[in-house]
Amino acid sequence: MTDVGIGWRPELALMIERDPRIRFVEVVAENISPDDLPRPLLKLKERGATIIPHGTGLSLGTAEPLDQKRLAHLARLAERLDAPFVSEHIAFVRAAGHDSGHLLPLPHTHAALDVLSENILQARAALPVPLALENIATLFEWPGAEMSEVAFITEALERTDTRLLLDVANLYANARNHGWDALAYLDGLPLGRLAYVHIAGGVTRHQLYHDTHAHPTPSGALDLLEQLSVRVPLPAVLLERDDHFPAEAELRGELDAIAAAIERGAQVNCHV
Amino acid sequence: MQAQLVGALVEGVPMPAGFDRERLAAVAEALRSKRARAVARAWPQSARAAGDAFAARFAEYARANPLPGDSSPLADGRAFVAWLERAGLLTDAARLEAFAFDARHRLRKGRVTARRGPGLRVLRLRRRLVVVIRLPFVGERWLLR
Numbered sequence: 001m002t003d004v005g006i007g008w009r010p011e012l013a014l015m016i017e018r019d020p021r022i023r024f025v026e027v028v029a030e031n032i033s034p035d036d037l038p039r040p041l042l043k044l045k046e047r048g049a050t051i052i053p054h055g056t057g058l059s060l061g062t063a064e065p066l067d068q069k070r071l072a073h074l075a076r077l078a079e080r081l082d083a084p085f086v087s088e089h090i091a092f093v094r095a096a097g098h099d100s101g102h103l104l105p106l107p108h109t110h111a112a113l114d115v116l117s118e119n120i121l122q123a124r125a126a127l128p129v130p131l132a133l134e135n136i137a138t139l140f141e142w143p144g145a146e147m148s149e150v151a152f153i154t155e156a157l158e159r160t161d162t163r164l165l166l167d168v169a170n171l172y173a174n175a176r177n178h179g180w181d182a183l184a185y186l187d188g189l190p191l192g193r194l195a196y197v198h199i200a201g202g203v204t205r206h207q208l209y210h211d212t213h214a215h216p217t218p219s220g221a222l223d224l225l226e227q228l229s230v231r232v233p234l235p236a237v238l239l240e241r242d243d244h245f246p247a248e249a250e251l252r253g254e255l256d257a258i259a260a261a262i263e264r265g266a267q268v269n270c271h272v
Numbered sequence: 273m274q275a276q277l278v279g280a281l282v283e284g285v286p287m288p289a290g291f292d293r294e295r296l297a298a299v300a301e302a303l304r305s306k307r308a309r310a311v312a313r314a315w316p317q318s319a320r321a322a323g324d325a326f327a328a329r330f331a332e333y334a335r336a337n338p339l340p341g342d343s344s345p346l347a348d349g350r351a352f353v354a355w356l357e358r359a360g361l362l363t364d365a366a367r368l369e370a371f372a373f374d375a376r377h378r379l380r381k382g383r384v385t386a387r388r389g390p391g392l393r394v395l396r397l398r399r400r401l402v403v404v405i406r407l408p409f410v411g412e413r414w415l416l417r
Contacts, residue, residue: 030344057343062274063274092274093343094278095274095275095277095278096274096275096278098275098278098279098282098283098338099278099282099338099339099343100278100281100282100303100339101282101303101306101307101339101343102281102299102302102303102306104274104277104278104281107273138299139295139298139299139302140291140292140295140296140298140299141292142290142291143290143291144290206298208295208298210302243309243313
C-alpha cells in the first residue's frame with residue numbers, strides 16, 4: 001500500500017495533524033533546527049509518521065568541496081527525526097560564494113558527472129542513513145551535453161549506490177519545456193532504486209511551464225504518476241505545496257487524486 | 273562557468289555564451305519573484321509598509337544586494353527593512369516587526385543565529401514605548417506602554 005503524504009510546512013501543520021491518514025511527510029532541512037524541532041512535528045513523530053529531512057542547499061553539483069556545516073545539519077536532523085533516509089537534489093545552488101537561492105541544472109557532461117559523484121560519495125559518508133536524490137525542474141539546459149539527463153542521473157546513482165527520489169512534476173515540466181519524451185525517461189531510470197516520489201503543481205506563463213508548488217497539480221503530472229505506478233510499486237508519494245495554500249478540502253482532493261492515479265497504475269500491473 | 277551563470281541570473285553580469293538567452297532571462301525573472309515572495313511572507317508588516325510599491329522597491333533593493341550568506345528570507349528581509357528605513361518608508365508595525373526580529377536574532381555575515389543570554393532592548397514608536405527583556409530562567413518579557 002502506497003503512503004500518500006505531503007510536505008510539512010508550518011501553514012499545513014494543523015491539517016496534517018488532523019488527518020491520521022497522513023503518515024509520510026518531509027521537512028525542508030534548511031528551515032528546521034535539530035535542537036529546536038517544531039512541536040507539531042514531534043507529535044507526528046510520536047504518532048509513528050515517517051519524517052524525511054529534505055535538503056535544498058547542499059549544492060552537490062558545485063565544483064567545490066561540500067559545506068560541512070550543512071552536511072552535519074542534515075545528519076543531525078536524520079538522527080533526531082529517526083528518518084529512514086535523507087533527500088537532496090541533483091543540482092547546484094551556488095558557486096564561488098555566489099548563491100542563486102534556487103536549484104540550477106548541471107551540464108550533462110562526463111566532467112560534471114565526476115564532480116557530482118565525488119560530492120555524493122562525500123555526503124553519503126557523512127550521513128547516518130541512505131541518501132535519495134531528486135531530478136529538478138529547469139527552464140534551461142546547458143550547451144554541450146554529452147548525454148541525456150536520464151543517462152546522467154542513472155550513471156550518478158549507479159556509480160554512488162544512491163537511491164532515487166523521482167519528482168514526476170519536475171519531469172512533466174521538463175518534458176513540456178524541453179520537448180523530452182517523459183515515458184522514455186521513466187523507462188531509462190533505475191526504478192529499483194526508487195525511495196519515494198514527489199508531485200506538485202505549477203502554472204504556464206508565456207508558453208513556459210513553471211513548477212511553482214503554489215498551484216494545483218496538473219493532470220499531466222498525475223498521468224505520469226499513473227504511468228510510473230504501472231512500472232513499479234510505489235513506496236510513498238508526497239505532494240509539495242509551498243505557497244498560496246488552498247482550503248483543506250482542496251488539498252485533500254489533490255491527495256485523493258494522487259491516490260487514485262497510483263491505484264489506476266497499480267491495477268494495470270496487479271501489484272496493489 | 274557555474275559562477276558566471278549564477279552571476280548572470282542574480283547579479284546581471286553578462287550571460288555565458290551558448291545558453292538560450294530568453295530562457296535564462298525567464299529564470300532570472302522567476303528567481304527575483306521567488307525571492308520577493310519569500311521575503312514578503314517572512315516580513316508581512318514590512319512588505320505591507322511598502323504597499324503597492326513593494327515589487328518595484330524590492331527589485332531595486334535586490335539589484336544592489338545579492339542574497340545574504342544563508343539565503344534565508346529572514347536575513348534577506350532584515351536587510352530589505354533596513355533599506356526601506358533609510359528610504360523613510362517604514363510604518364510603526366514594520367518597525368515593531370524588525371524590533372522583534374532583532375530582539376531574538378543576530379545577523380552574522382548574512383546568517384541568522386538565535387540570541388542567547390540576557391538582553392534588553394527599547395523601541396520608541398510615535399505613541400508607544402516597547403521594551404523587551406530576556407532573563408535567565410524567566411525568559412522573554414514584553415512591556416508596552
